[in-house]
Amino acid sequence: MKYKLAMSATEVSAYMDEVFPQVRHLGFAVENLGPGEITVSMKIGNESLRPGGTVSGPTMFTLADCASYLIILAHIGKVALAVTTNLNINFLSKPGQKDLIATARLLKLGKRLAVCDIELRSRDEEQLVAHATATYSIPPRNDAPAASSA
Amino acid sequence: MKYKLAMSATEVSAYMDEVFPQVRHLGFAVENLGPGEITVSMKIGNESLRPGGTVSGPTMFTLADCASYLIILAHIGKVALAVTTNLNINFLSKPGQKDLIATARLLKLGKRLAVCDIELRSRDEEQLVAHATATYSIPPRNDAPAASSA
Amino acid sequence: MKYKLAMSATEVSAYMDEVFPQVRHLGFAVENLGPGEITVSMKIGNESLRPGGTVSGPTMFTLADCASYLIILAHIGKVALAVTTNLNINFLSKPGQKDLIATARLLKLGKRLAVCDIELRSRDEEQLVAHATATYSIPPRNDAPAASSA
Amino acid sequence: MKYKLAMSATEVSAYMDEVFPQVRHLGFAVENLGPGEITVSMKIGNESLRPGGTVSGPTMFTLADCASYLIILAHIGKVALAVTTNLNINFLSKPGQKDLIATARLLKLGKRLAVCDIELRSRDEEQLVAHATATYSIPPRNDAPAASSA
Numbered sequence: 178m179k180y181k182l183a184m185s186a187t188e189v190s191a192y193m194d195e196v197f198p199q200v201r202h203l204g205f206a207v208e209n210l211g212p213g214e215i216t217v218s219m220k221i222g223n224e225s226l227r228p229g230g231t232v233s234g235p236t237m238f239t240l241a242d243c244a245s246y247l248i249i250l251a252h253i254g255k256v257a258l259a260v261t262t263n264l265n266i267n268f269l270s271k272p273g274q275k276d277l278i279a280t281a282r283l284l285k286l287g288k289r290l291a292v293c294d295i296e297l298r299s300r301d302e303e304q305l306v307a308h309a310t311a312t313y314s315i316p317p318r319n320d321a322p323a324a325s326s327a
Numbered sequence: 328m329k330y331k332l333a334m335s336a337t338e339v340s341a342y343m344d345e346v347f348p349q350v351r352h353l354g355f356a357v358e359n360l361g362p363g364e365i366t367v368s369m370k371i372g373n374e375s376l377r378p379g380g381t382v383s384g385p386t387m388f389t390l391a392d393c394a395s396y397l398i399i400l401a402h403i404g405k406v407a408l409a410v411t412t413n414l415n416i417n418f419l420s421k422p423g424q425k426d427l428i429a430t431a432r433l434l435k436l437g438k439r440l441a442v443c444d445i446e447l448r449s450r451d452e453e454q455l456v457a458h459a460t461a462t463y464s465i466p467p468r469n470d471a472p473a474a475s476s477a
Numbered sequence: 478m479k480y481k482l483a484m485s486a487t488e489v490s491a492y493m494d495e496v497f498p499q500v501r502h503l504g505f506a507v508e509n510l511g512p513g514e515i516t517v518s519m520k521i522g523n524e525s526l527r528p529g530g531t532v533s534g535p536t537m538f539t540l541a542d543c544a545s546y547l548i549i550l551a552h553i554g555k556v557a558l559a560v561t562t563n564l565n566i567n568f569l570s571k572p573g574q575k576d577l578i579a580t581a582r583l584l585k586l587g588k589r590l591a592v593c594d595i596e597l598r599s600r601d602e603e604q605l606v607a608h609a610t611a612t613y614s615i616p617p618r619n620d621a622p623a624a625s626s627a
Numbered sequence: 628m629k630y631k632l633a634m635s636a637t638e639v640s641a642y643m644d645e646v647f648p649q650v651r652h653l654g655f656a657v658e659n660l661g662p663g664e665i666t667v668s669m670k671i672g673n674e675s676l677r678p679g680g681t682v683s684g685p686t687m688f689t690l691a692d693c694a695s696y697l698i699i700l701a702h703i704g705k706v707a708l709a710v711t712t713n714l715n716i717n718f719l720s721k722p723g724q725k726d727l728i729a730t731a732r733l734l735k736l737g738k739r740l741a742v743c744d745i746e747l748r749s750r751d752e753e754q755l756v757a758h759a760t761a762t763y764s765i766p767p768r769n770d771a772p773a774a775s776s777a
Contacts, residue, residue, distance in 0.1 A: 179603070234388075234392055234411050234414070235385055235388055235389040235392060238384075238385055238388045238389075238414075239385040239388075242384055242385060260418070261384050261418055262417065262418055262740060262762070263415070263416070263417050263418070263713055263762060264384070264388075264415075264416055265413070265414075265415040265416075265565045265610065265715060266413070266414055266415075267412065267413050267584070267585075267592050267610060267612065268410070268411055268412055268413070269584055269585040269592060270585065284567070284569055284605050284608050285567075285569040285570065285605065289739060289764065290712060290764065292567050292569060292608070294594070294608065303479070305584050305585065308584050308592070308594065308610065310565065310567060310608065310610060312567065312712070312713060312762070314739065314740065329753070412590060412612070413563055413612060415565060415715045415760065417734070417735075417742050417760060417762065419734060419735040419742060420735065434717070434719055434755050434758050435717075435719040435720065435755065439589060439614065440562060440614065442717050442719060442758070444744070444758065453629070455734050455735065458734050458742070458744065458760065460715065460717060460758065460760060462562070462563060462612070462717065464589065464590065534688075534692055534711050534714070535685055535688055535689040535692060538684075538685055538688045538689075538714075539685040539688075542684055542685060560718070561684050561718055562717065562718055563715070563716070563717050563718070564684070564688075564715075564716055565713070565714075565715040565716075566713070566714055566715075567712065567713050568710070568711055568712055568713070
């Protein structure tokens with residue numbers, strides 16, 4: 178197996194609640210976690226809906242960013258703090274009035290940079306609602322000579 | 328002058344309050360509007376701050392998306408409804424605990440697609456906090472044969 | 478099946494040779510074509526190599542652009558002419574001195590826009606060399622009222 | 628002045644010829660270099676033209692990548708070797724049958740990452756032909772503890 182987890186789904190969930198209390202009201206939940214891949218769902222409530230009943234772009238961005246942050250964290254552990262440096266998102270179709278499901282997959286996990294792609298779908302639908310690619314800068318580890326900063 | 332406004336700053340502001348009531352609590356305001364360029368500010372309050380006192384990535388995404396939506400709207404008028412199809416954002420430096428200022432500029436205003444870039448800075452600072460490029464799909468006008476949809 | 482082919486692999490290959498004679502010397506070949514997905518390989522020769530023996534970024538861009546153009550063409554037929562409007566590419570690891578293999582997958586095939594993602598690997602390797610996302614504008618069909626242009 | 632040059636335009640040109648002999652036949656030339664900004668032109672010849680007489684997407688990618696590589700090099704010096712990690716390009720309008728001019732501007736020059744945007748125009752035209760944003764990874768300096776690699 179290429180990727181090796183450093184945290185369990187339960188640990189990742191608990192950490193998300195601790196450091197991102199603001200996403201709790203968005204109803205994010207870790208549904209599945211395996212080497213190189215995570216599934217995070219978002220309950221659809223009123224706040225994240227635009228007029229017309231669809232999920233807003235910024236809400237989809239938040240879900241994509243959160244899912245990819247968590248998949249990195251799950252592999253490097255919470256000692257390190259990854260920072261989003263780039264996120265590119267394509268909005269593909271109108272989401273339904275259902276929970277939104279993000280599947281984030283590691284494309285690369287380097288010492289300094291990690292790259293993921295993220296697929297967003299309405300629950301139980303095959304059609305993509307959005308697709309994103311994100312890059313995170315990983316700070317030098319504690320035990321390494323902390324010379325550089327992005 | 329290459330670009331010609333279809334709405335005034337006041338009209339754009341009023342329309343933003345009407346269709347995006349959810350951004351009102353984020354404290355967005357149109358500060359300046361001219362042909363091809365708009366400046367939108369965001370009041371920094373508690374909700375948009377991450378632990379550590381910095382503005383979150385999703386909040387910056389929201390501001391970038393809003394500013395570029397408004398600059399397109401200001402040129403095509405509110406009859407048409409542009410839809411974000413792509414947004415690419417680079418996070419460059421930590422924003423200060425100050426208002427965030429987005430300057431969106433039209434790179435292209437075609438019949439079917441509009442493209443903008445957006446620079447984000449803390450108020451009165453020269454350094455870029457983030458830079459984004461966004462593409463919007465413009466639906467066929469009412470008076471045109473409405474054959475196609477993206 | 479969601480996607481339906483309009484051309485065979487042989488037809489796509491012949492068309493590529495006809496309209497892109499300049500890619501012939503790059504040694505591009507359609508290896509596989511199915512609904513929603515194409516595999517295109519590139520022979521590694523001297524011209525596309527950088528000092529150090531790796532394939533250059535522009536060469537990888539060319540392969541990604543070509544593969545995604547061909548998968549769209551294979552579904553809409555050669556009557557229409559898709560135009561690249563956006564391409565976002567992440568370079569992930571050094572390619573080996575082997576053929577480069579691109580797998581392009583349709584994420585969306587709308588009337589006006591098509592979106593693909595493309596994975597690049599060295600032949601027989603699992604590790605990603607690069608990952609791209611591309612958007613193409615599809616011109617109005619001949620039989621439709623040709624009102625709009627991007 | 629925020630950015631400080633480490634090389635002159637002449638030194639940058641000479642270095643380009645030395646390490647990228649393959650771009651010489653593309654007719655690239657450094658036209659202007661100042662703190663934070665470079666202008667690179669490309670002679671339009673037969674090879675880079677598509678059927679229909681326009682410059683191909685890959686050729687524009689090559690010019691954008693080259694210009695942004697050179698502006699980083701001009702500031703960090705040739706000791707370090709920056710590597711493209713991400714390039715996002717929007718194609719905006721058909722270029723004329725004229726030289727193509729790229730203006731690359733530093734958006735960020737960090738210890739580990741540099742970000743540029745690049746505007747492409749036909750010579751003496753105001754309209755944008757393409758717009759790109761690129762990120763480069765900067766390897767640890769020789770004098771620093773070379774612990775990390777992207």
